Amino acid sequence: MKPITIIGGGLAGLTLGLLLRRRKVPVKLYEAGSYPRHRVCGEYLSGRALSIIDSLGLRNHLESSGAAESQDVVVARGASALPRHQLPRPALCISRYAFDRLLAEELSRAGGMIETRTRAPAEAGEGIVLATGRQPSAIQAGWRWFGLKAHARGVRLDAGLEMHFSPHGYVGLCRIENQQVNVCGLFRSRNPVPDLATSWKKWLGGEPASLLHQRLQQAEWEESSFTSMAALSLTPRKSADQIGLRVGDALTMIPPVTGNGMSMAIEGASLAAGPILEWSSGQRNWATATGKVSRLLDQTFASRLRHASWLQHAMLEPFPQSVAWTLCRMFPGFPSVLFRLTR
Numbered sequence: 001m002k003p004i005t006i007i008g009g010g011l012a013g014l015t016l017g018l019l020l021r022r023r024k025v026p027v028k029l030y031e032a033g034s035y036p037r038h039r040v041c042g043e044y045l046s047g048r049a050l051s052i053i054d055s056l057g058l059r060n061h062l063e064s065s066g067a068a069e070s071q072d073v074v075v076a077r078g079a080s081a082l083p084r085h086q087l088p089r090p091a092l093c094i095s096r097y098a099f100d101r102l103l104a105e106e107l108s109r110a111g112g113m114i115e116t117r118t119r120a121p122a123e124a125g126e127g128i129v130l131a132t133g134r135q136p137s138a139i140q141a142g143w144r145w146f147g148l149k150a151h152a153r154g155v156r157l158d159a160g161l162e163m164h165f166s167p168h169g170y171v172g173l174c175r176i177e178n179q180q181v182n183v184c185g186l187f188r189s190r191n192p193v194p195d196l197a198t199s200w201k202k203w204l205g206g207e208p209a210s211l212l213h214q215r216l217q218q219a220e221w222e223e224s225s226f227t228s229m230a231a232l233s234l235t236p237r238k239s240a241d242q243i244g245l246r247v248g249d250a251l252t253m254i255p256p257v258t259g260n261g262m263s264m265a266i267e268g269a270s271l272a273a274g275p276i277l278e279w280s281s282g283q284r285n286w287a288t289a290t291g292k293v294s295r296l297l298d299q300t301f302a303s304r305l306r307h308a309s310w311l312q313h314a315m316l317e318p319f320p321q322s323v324a325w326t327l328c329r330m331f332p333g334f335p336s337v338l339f340r341l342t343r
Contacts, residue, residue, distance in 0.1 A: 001024060001025050001026060001280045001281060002026075002127060002279065002280045002281075002282070003027070003028065003127060003280075004020055004026065004027050004028075004127055004129060004276060004280060005029075005030070005120075005127055005128045005129070006027065006028070006029040006030070006128075006129045006131055007029075007030050007120050007121075007128065007129070007131060007132050008029075008030070008032075008122075008130065008133055008248070008250060009029050009030070009031030009033075009035075009100075009104065009114065009131075010039070010100070010131060010265065011100070011103070011262060011265040011266055011269075012131045012247040012248025012250070012265040012266070012268055012269045013029055013031070013129070013247070013248065013269075014029070014100065014104060015052070015056075015103065015265070015269035015270070016129060016131065016247060016269035016273060016276075017029050017107045017114075018056060018106055018110060018112070019056070019269060020112075020273055020276060020277065020280070021107060021110035021112045022056070022110060023273070025276070025280045026280075027107070027111075027112040027113065028112070028113040028114075028115070029107065029112060029114045029115070030115045030119070031114065031115065031116045031118065032117070032119040033116065034116040034117055035100055035101045035104045035116065036097045036101040037097065038095070038096065038097050038149070038224075038225050038226075038227045039096040039097075039100070039149070039227060040147040040148065040149045040184065040227050040229040041149060041182075041261070041262065042172050042174070042182070042184045042256055042261065042262070043093055043094060043095050043096060043099075043174065043182040043184065043262075044091055044093055044161060044172070044174050044259045044262065045067075045091055045092045045094065045099075045263060046087070046089070046091035046092075046262075047089075047263040047267075047343040048263060049262065049264075049265075049266035049267055050089070050091075050092065050263075052267065052270050053092075053266070056106075059092075061106075062092060062094055062102070063092075065094060065098045065102060065177060066098070066176070066178055067092045067093060067094035067098075067177060068092070068093045068094070068160070068175040068176055068177065069090045069091070069092060069093075070090060070091040070092070070093050070159075070161050070174055070175070071086065071087055071090045071160050072084050072085060072159040072160055072161070073085050073087060073159050073160065073161040073163065074161075074162045074163070075163045075165075075328070075335070076162065076163070076164045076210070076211045077164075077165045077321070077325060078165075078166070078207065078209065078211070079209050079210055079211055080211075081158075081211055082325075082328050082329065083332070084158065085335045087160075087339070088336060088339065088340065090160075091160070091161070093160070093161075093174040093176050093182065094176055094177060095151065095176050095177060095180075095182065097225070098177060123244075124243045124244025124245070125244070126286040127286065128244065129245050129246075129272065129276070130244050130245065130246045130247075130250045131246070131248045131250050131269075132250045133248070133249050133250060134232060134233060134249040134250075135233055135237070135249075135250065135253075136231035136232075137231060137232070137233035137235070138231050140233065140234065142190060143190065144188065144190070144191070144192065144193070144231075145186065145187070145188050145230075145231075145232035145234060146187055146189075146193065146196070146228060146229060146230040146231075147184070147185065147187075147228065147230075147232060147256070148184070148185050148187070148200050148203055148226075148227075148228050149183065149184040149185075149226070149227055149228075150183055150201075150222065150223075150226040150227075151176070151180045151181065151182055151183070151221075151222040151225040152181050152183055152216065152219040152220060152221050152222065153180055153181070153220040153222070154219055154220045155173065155181040155183075155218075155219050156215065157173055157174075157181065157215070160174060160175060161173070161174045161259070162174075162215070163257070164206060164211060164212035164215075165316075165321065166206060166210065166212070167318075168187050168189070168203075169185055169187035169188055169316070170185065170186060170315060171183060171185035171204055171206065171212055172184050172185070172259070173212075173215065183204050183216065183219075184256070185203060186232070186255075186256050186257070196228050197228075201221065204216070205219075232253070233253060234253060234309075234312060236252055236254075236305040236309055237251065237252040238252075238302075239251055239252075239293070239294035239297040239298050240294045245276075245289075245290045245293055245294075247265070247268040247269050247272050248264075248265040248268055248269070249261075249265070251268060252301070252305065254301075254305055254308050254342070255308045255309065255312035257308070257311055257312055257315055258308045258311065258343075260308070260342050260343055263343070264301065264304075267300065268297055268301075271293065271296040271297055271300060272293045272296075272297070275288075275290075275292040275293050275296075276289060276293070303341070304341065304342045307341040307342050308342045311324075311338060311342065
């Protein structure tokens with residue numbers, strides 16, 4: 001079996017490495033950071049990825065690590081909220097601090113080689129998979145996008161997931177392990193925001209009269225869990241238009257409002273594993289393997305990325321937001337439609 005090199009050790013890279021090792025493919029993974037670490041992430045695992053987690057035998061490990069099940073969602077705008085909505089299928093909520101560490105341990109146990117604190121060149125080539133994370137973009141349509149995340153205790157939620165919208169962006173709250181709540185937000189600004197290291201609680205805490213502000217007023221923040229990410233690119237990218245074999249955010253990033261980013265990373269790894277295995281075993285060359293992966297990724301993700309782009313716009317622009325809000329109030333099943341379209 002020919003060896004595979006994976007550049008990047010996030011969810012996509014680790015999952016791909018584990019899938020390949022279960023099929024005896026030699027795997028070496030390079031990660032610029034180390035484990036465990038905090039990441040800007042909604043820490044919300046839903047959709048098709050759960051069946052992949054089950055197939056890998058990891059659900060029990062996640063549950064024993066404290067993963068919380070999320071069965072419903074509440075959506076709020078300012079001081080008002082829509083009725084609680086039951087999810088078509090429960091999600092699992094667990095910190096990336098615990099999840100990435102679990103995957104890294106499982107990959108090592110399966111015989112994969114992991115080089116942490118090593119920044120390998122992110123260059124396309126035969127036998128190389130790029131899972132290096134997002135492709136940065138300083139400004140998109142005049143906006144600077146940035147993400148913030150921190151964990152807190154003493155936060156009461158009315159549902160497994162709460163989404164809070166404001167004129168500047170949105171914040172998601174979900175229960176995770178150890179009686180904590182993950183507070184993760186995506187924001188936009190016309191101008192640079194140089195003081196995030198000191199003002200992050202203000203950004204995450206919501207407007208004074210909002211339901212979000214009420215939720216977090218008595219929060220006990222775990223300061224060491226705070227992390228931020230800037231220069232986010234939310235423009236959908238097709239695999240066929242890019243160089244090399246890419247998975248996860250190295251391929252494209254779905255708007256976080258969908259809660260489908262973790263799932264897409266894991267799904268993408270699963271889709272890529274088959275053609276890579278065929279290359280490793282000599283059944284096809286690298287070019288045809290890469291082409292097959294690209295087609296699978298684009299066919300699988302095109303529809304949800306298109307709908308997610310519309311939803312992102314609708315949730316942040318005043319008039320579309322009002323229309324979407326009205327539709328959700330008039331038609332109780334409308335949120336279920338949006339949920340399914342982005343999965």
